[in-house]
Amino acid sequence: MASSKESRKRGMPDAVTDTALRGFLGYHLRLASRAVLGDLARALQPFGLRMVTFTALRLIAGNPGMRQSQLARALSVERSNLVQIVDELERQGLIRREQMPSDRRSYSLRATPEGERLNGAALRAVEAHEARIFGAVPDEDRKRFAEILALVRRRADEGKDADGGSSG
Numbered sequence: 328m329a330s331s332k333e334s335r336k337r338g339m340p341d342a343v344t345d346t347a348l349r350g351f352l353g354y355h356l357r358l359a360s361r362a363v364l365g366d367l368a369r370a371l372q373p374f375g376l377r378m379v380t381f382t383a384l385r386l387i388a389g390n391p392g393m394r395q396s397q398l399a400r401a402l403s404v405e406r407s408n409l410v411q412i413v414d415e416l417e418r419q420g421l422i423r424r425e426q427m428p429s430d431r432r433s434y435s436l437r438a439t440p441e442g443e444r445l446n447g448a449a450l451r452a453v454e455a456h457e458a459r460i461f462g463a464v465p466d467e468d469r470k471r472f473a474e475i476l477a478l479v480r481r482r483a484d485e486g487k488d489a490d491g492g493s494s495g
Contacts, residue, residue, distance in 0.1 A: 395409060
């Protein structure tokens with residue numbers, strides 16, 4: 328490892344700073360998101376859930392009988408990726424798929440009793456996570472923050488639509 332004196336001699340800084348990035352809201356959003364999602368992952372880990380599987384289970388428990396295509400739209404995932412999520416929840420015994428009588432190619436989704444129990448326990452852990460992370464933020468500011476994030480998401484989606492969904 329090079330010493331501080333050797334680093335300066337070769338034109339390398341002693342310490343790297345993020346000063347050049349601090350003016351970008353997206354940079355702060357990424358850092359905050361990474362911290363919040365890391366804490367959420369730790370909160371969900373004891374339940375054998377990831378953020379996406381918790382979200383899917385929560386939606387299924389709250390909307391018994393929803394179709395897989397509806398869940399894919401709600402999660403903003405491709406239907407092919409949804410199959411892995413649904414398979415994982417089904418393997419864990421948390422949900423069950425039922426063929427739709429009106430269309431035998433479609434399946435409705437329902438939480439099992441174990442899925443309902445785990446959904447409730449995981450929800451309490453997520454609420455504790457939210458309180459830990461955002462508890463010091465006044466309710467009015469939390470509401471406004473959620474509105475701002477929704478606006479940012481809409482603007483980003485409009486940008487995707489405008490360029491045909493390409494990223495570069």
